[in-house]
Amino acid sequence: MADDLTLYHENTxxxxxxxxxxxxxxxxxxxxxxxxxxxxxxxxxxxxxGCHGKMSDYLALSGFATLHGRALxxxxxxxxxxxxxxxxSSVGDGDTIGEGLEHLIFAAKRNADITALVHNNGxxxxxxxxxxxxxxxxxxxxxxxxxxPEDPLNALALMLEAGATFVARGYAGKVEHLADLIVRxxxxxxxxxxxxxxxxxxxxxxxxxxxxxxxxxxEPPATYDDAVRAVKRxxxxxxxxxxxxxxxxxxxxxxxxxxxxxxxIPRDERIARVRKLLEI
Amino acid sequence: xxxxxxxxxxxxxxxxxxxKAGQAAxxxxxxxxxxxxxxxxxxxxxxxxxxxxxxxxxxxxxTGTYLKADFVACLDKRSYELHKxxxxxxxxxxxxxxxxxxxxxxxxxxxxxxxxxxxxxxxLKMGLGAVAALVAALGLERSDxxxxxxxxxxxxxxxxxxxxLAVHELASPYIGxxxxxxxxxxKRPMLFGNQAITLGAYLGxxxxxxxxxxxxxxxxxxYIAGKARELGVTVIHPESEIAVMNMAIGAAFTGARSxxxxxxxxxxxxxxxxxxxxxxxxxxxxxxxxRVGPSTGAATLHEQSDLKFALGAGHGEFPRIVxxxxxVKEALFLSAELLDLAWKFQVPAILLTEKHLSESTMTLDLDxxxxxxxxxxxxxxxxxxxxxxxxxxxxxxxFPPTKELNKWTSHMCDEVGLVSEDxxxxxxxxxxxxxxxxxxxEKLQTMHVVNTFxxxxxxxxxxxxxxxxxxxxxxxxxxxxxxxxPVYLEPFPEWAMGCQADxxxxxxxxxxxxxxxxxxxxxxxxxxxxxxxxxxxxPFDPEELALSLxxxx
Numbered sequence: 001m002a003d004d005l006t007l008y009h010e011n012t013x014x015x016x017x018x019x020x021x022x023x024x025x026x027x028x029x030x031x032x033x034x035x036x037x038x039x040x041x042x043x044x045x046x047x048x049x050g051c052h053g054k055m056s057d058y059l060a061l062s063g064f065a066t067l068h069g070r071a072l073x074x075x076x077x078x079x080x081x082x083x084x085x086x087x088x089s090s091v092g093d094g095d096t097i098g099e100g101l102e103h104l105i106f107a108a109k110r111n112a113d114i115t116a117l118v119h120n121n122g123x124x125x126x127x128x129x130x131x132x133x134x135x136x137x138x139x140x141x142x143x144x145x146x147x148x149p150e151d152p153l154n155a156l157a158l159m160l161e162a163g164a165t166f167v168a169r170g171y172a173g174k175v176e177h178l179a180d181l182i183v184r185x186x187x188x189x190x191x192x193x194x195x196x197x198x199x200x201x202x203x204x205x206x207x208x209x210x211x212x213x214x215x216x217x218x219e220p221p222a223t224y225d226d227a228v229r230a231v232k233r234x235x236x237x238x239x240x241x242x243x244x245x246x247x248x249x250x251x252x253x254x255x256x257x258x259x260x261x262x263x264x265i266p267r268d269e270r271i272a273r274v275r276k277l278l279e280i
Numbered sequence: 281x282x283x284x285x286x287x288x289x290x291x292x293x294x295x296x297x298x299x300k301a302g303q304a305a306x307x308x309x310x311x312x313x314x315x316x317x318x319x320x321x322x323x324x325x326x327x328x329x330x331x332x333x334x335x336x337x338x339x340x341x342x343t344g345t346y347l348k349a350d351f352v353a354c355l356d357k358r359s360y361e362l363h364k365x366x367x368x369x370x371x372x373x374x375x376x377x378x379x380x381x382x383x384x385x386x387x388x389x390x391x392x393x394x395x396x397x398x399x400x401x402x403x404l405k406m407g408l409g410a411v412a413a414l415v416a417a418l419g420l421e422r423s424d425x426x427x428x429x430x431x432x433x434x435x436x437x438x439x440x441x442x443x444x445l446a447v448h449e450l451a452s453p454y455i456g457x458x459x460x461x462x463x464x465x466x467k468r469p470m471l472f473g474n475q476a477i478t479l480g481a482y483l484g485x486x487x488x489x490x491x492x493x494x495x496x497x498x499x500x501x502x503y504i505a506g507k508a509r510e511l512g513v514t515v516i517h518p519e520s521e522i523a524v525m526n527m528a529i530g531a532a533f534t535g536a537r538s539x540x541x542x543x544x545x546x547x548x549x550x551x552x553x554x555x556x557x558x559x560x561x562x563x564x565x566x567x568x569x570x571r572v573g574p575s576t577g578a579a580t581l582h583e584q585s586d587l588k589f590a591l592g593a594g595h596g597e598f599p600r601i602v603x604x605x606x607x608v609k610e611a612l613f614l615s616a617e618l619l620d621l622a623w624k625f626q627v628p629a630i631l632l633t634e635k636h637l638s639e640s641t642m643t644l645d646l647d648x649x650x651x652x653x654x655x656x657x658x659x660x661x662x663x664x665x666x667x668x669x670x671x672x673x674x675x676x677x678x679f680p681p682t683k684e685l686n687k688w689t690s691h692m693c694d695e696v697g698l699v700s701e702d703x704x705x706x707x708x709x710x711x712x713x714x715x716x717x718x719x720x721x722e723k724l725q726t727m728h729v730v731n732t733f734x735x736x737x738x739x740x741x742x743x744x745x746x747x748x749x750x751x752x753x754x755x756x757x758x759x760x761x762x763x764x765x766p767v768y769l770e771p772f773p774e775w776a777m778g779c780q781a782d783x784x785x786x787x788x789x790x791x792x793x794x795x796x797x798x799x800x801x802x803x804x805x806x807x808x809x810x811x812x813x814x815x816x817x818x819p820f821d822p823e824e825l826a827l828s829l830x831x832x833x
Contacts, residue, residue, distance in 0.1 A: 007698065008698075009698045009699070039681070041681035042680075042681045044680060056687065056689070056698075057699050061685075062681075062682070062685055062686040062687065063686075063688070064530065064533055064560070064687075064688040064689070065687070065688070065689040065690055065691055065697075065699070066690055067526070067552060067553065067556055070522070070526040070556075073518075073526035074527070074533075076523075076527055076530065077490070077528060077529065077530025077533075077538070078531065078533055078534055079530075080488060080514060080527070080531060081488055081514075081530070081531035081532075081533075081535075081536035082534035082535075082536065082680070085534070085681065102519050102520055102522070103522075106523070254514060254516065255514045258512070258514070260488045260513075260531070260534075260536040261487065261531075261534040261535045261536040261679065264485070264487055265511075265512045267485070267653050270482060270511075270648075271483065271648045271649050273511055273512075274479055274482065274483060274511075277479075277507065277510065277511075278648075279469065280469050
């Protein structure tokens with residue numbers, strides 16, 4: 001798709017990769033957000049390491065391509081330093097539910113006003129198909145030739161427990177629906193988490209499985225407990241927003257309306273404050 | 281007896297207000313217009329372990345505490361056993377007679393525990409008892425006690441006052457007016473190292489401070505968190521040191537001046553992100569305060585064993601700045617200067633210090649307007665490329681929101697910041713970093729980067745807070761030497777060391793393997809004549825160091 005949100009960099013996702021649907025949904029969401037009054041200059045993307053991370057080479061938004069697992073930590077630093085910006089992190093499942101799990105849990109716990117878009121392909125695709133914390137028991141990969149000996153985590157349930165104030169699931173194969181979820185997640189004030197089911201054609205091709213098992217929820221769960229039950233369903237994989245609640249975001253709690261980057265205290269004022277403090 | 285240098289030691293259990301007593305004694309001396317140096321030693325415990333605080337005061341600047349004290353106060357039996365031999369000739373020892381019980385103890389016994397019993401929080405009052413006895417020994421008046429208690433012991437003011445006056449009365453017949461301290465020229469501010477470091481960074485432009493608690497850096501976090509509102513700084517204590525460094529780098533992306541504080545173990549967790557700061561060209565100032573290592577080591581004790589770590593941490597090759605202050609005052613100005621350099625060159629800068637400086641308190645003369653101010657080169661307009669190749673390796677900055685694309689990255693990349701594995705591009709990026717390293721070196725050549733004390737005699741090389749002990753030891757012994765202290769350790773200022781090619785220095789440091797001696801030899805090509813090392817977790821005592829120096833000078 002040639003458009004002003006796509007950069008010149010060569011695209012190296014495998015043909016048919018779930019990331020294409022995801023990328024299209026993200027660009028649609030950005031255009032929608034612009035129409036609704038959020039200019040793209042104020043939208044910042046951070047990425048981790050994995051196939052999802054290539055997004056930062058393809059998407060024409062300012063941002064930071066960070067380390068494996070650390071995109072949410074960098075995003076929180078950006079948000080605290082300049083709360084006027086809206087930050088979303090494109091992250092992988094191994095990336096952010098494995099290596100960077102601490103940041104995910106704490107971002108939810110403190111209700112950091114950022115968005116996590118988790119590309120869940122259930123596999124470390126960029127390093128040739130090892131299992132992730134989201135892989136099914138028994139899944140084979142080069143590091144688990146006898147099959148994955150661990151059960152998968154339920155990231156949505158984990159997020160509900162940790163304190164995320166917006167919890168949703170989308171599917172790379174349902175672009176319109178996913179684009180709408182991304183808009184809502186980014187608009188949400190507080191920590192928003194979107195698990196995005198992303199088939200990996202090379203190592204974990206789940207198109208057929210997800211086409212059958214996903215189901216857009218007609219009604220969102222009415223209560224927190226209903227949301228917990230819905231995210232734990234195994235017969236069907238419900239898509240949509242499970243849980244959304246208003247809560248004061250972290251940056252307002254710790255620094256009020258202050259914007260450290262945009263309202264820097266001038267040098268003379270600092271000198272005066274130190275003189276006063278030390279009585280000199 | 282009129283004293284110029286005077287040392288006070290108070291020892292007791294954690295929870296008996298020992299550190300507070302040291303602070304109160306220090307402010308008593310400061311009120312007399314004198315200089316002080318106060319150092320605390322404590323175990324990693326809240327209650328029960330042995331703590332002691334030492335304050336040395338002089339009319340002149342004092343750069344270390346002396347082990348031999350003129351006034352020793354022992355609040356419990358262990359303190360008595362540990363400190364009874366630290367008494368200088370003609371000194372006074374007071375002890376808590378309730379804690380020691382009957383026996384043939386030397387010094388003046390004061391029933392502190394029973395005197396405190398009738399008041400609330402009697403345990404916390406033990407330290408105050410030591411201070412009240414000191415006041416008696418110095419021949420100060422009741423009014424001085426009232427002033428001191430009001431300033432330093434305002435919680436439970438009334439009972440503290442009654443208790444202090446009672447101890448003063450008990451002590452006076454035995455030790456009253458034993459010493460007289462001359463007045464100094466003026467009352468000076470008194471700062472501890474970590475306080476100076478955070479205030480220095482603030483003066484240099486600090487907007488947001490990230491840290492996870494770890495001794496001996498925690499007091500920087502606590503101090504700046506306590507002053508956050510008053511100063512206008514955001515202070516964040518997140519889930520781990522990994523988060524700390526990554527958040528600080530994220531904050532730098534917005535233009536906010538960010539800083540982190542940690543000790544060796546925490547720095548270990550930050551190393552991957554430190555390397556990202558190198559690659560992404562993210563300016564970040566790191567306070568690295570050393571304690572005894574390796575690993576958990578000895579959490580609350582002093583060592584200079586992280587030198588090589590600070591110089592080499594991080595995979596891959598990238599320019600960095602490492603500097604270590606010799607005094608609390610130098611720490612303040614160095615902190616501002618490093619923040620400025622970090623932003624000028626868009627590199628990580630490490631302020632390497634140690635427990636002894638971080639947590640020791642010194643009087644100083646201070647003009648905050650002399651601190652550096654961080655002013656990075658900004659993009660002047662037109663097309664923007666975050667990693668544009670430039671002559672000095674520095675690409676001007678631009679902060680969001682902007683309509684220009686601004687991509688920061690941990691990857692080898694093209695000038696825009698998109699991943700590139702092109703051989704030419706990788707070569708160019710490496711060379712950009714090399715040119716930047718050279719530009720930093722050229723900049724340092726225009727700055728004051730090496731301190732020299734004395735101008736005749738053999739050369740002694742040292743760095744960090746050990747400098748203070750060396751200078752104090754020479755003053756104490758009256759020996760002549762030329763002390764050379766490189767404040768900057770990376771880039772290493774060979775040009776400013778002022779040594780003859782064949783001059784073999786004496787090196788003094790607190791590491792077991794001689795890390796600094798090896799650095800000096802590597803950079804100057806001359807091995808040391810002798811290395812005086814100390815690695816028992818305690819800073820050099822000036823008197824002890826004077827003896828060691830006598831053997832080699």
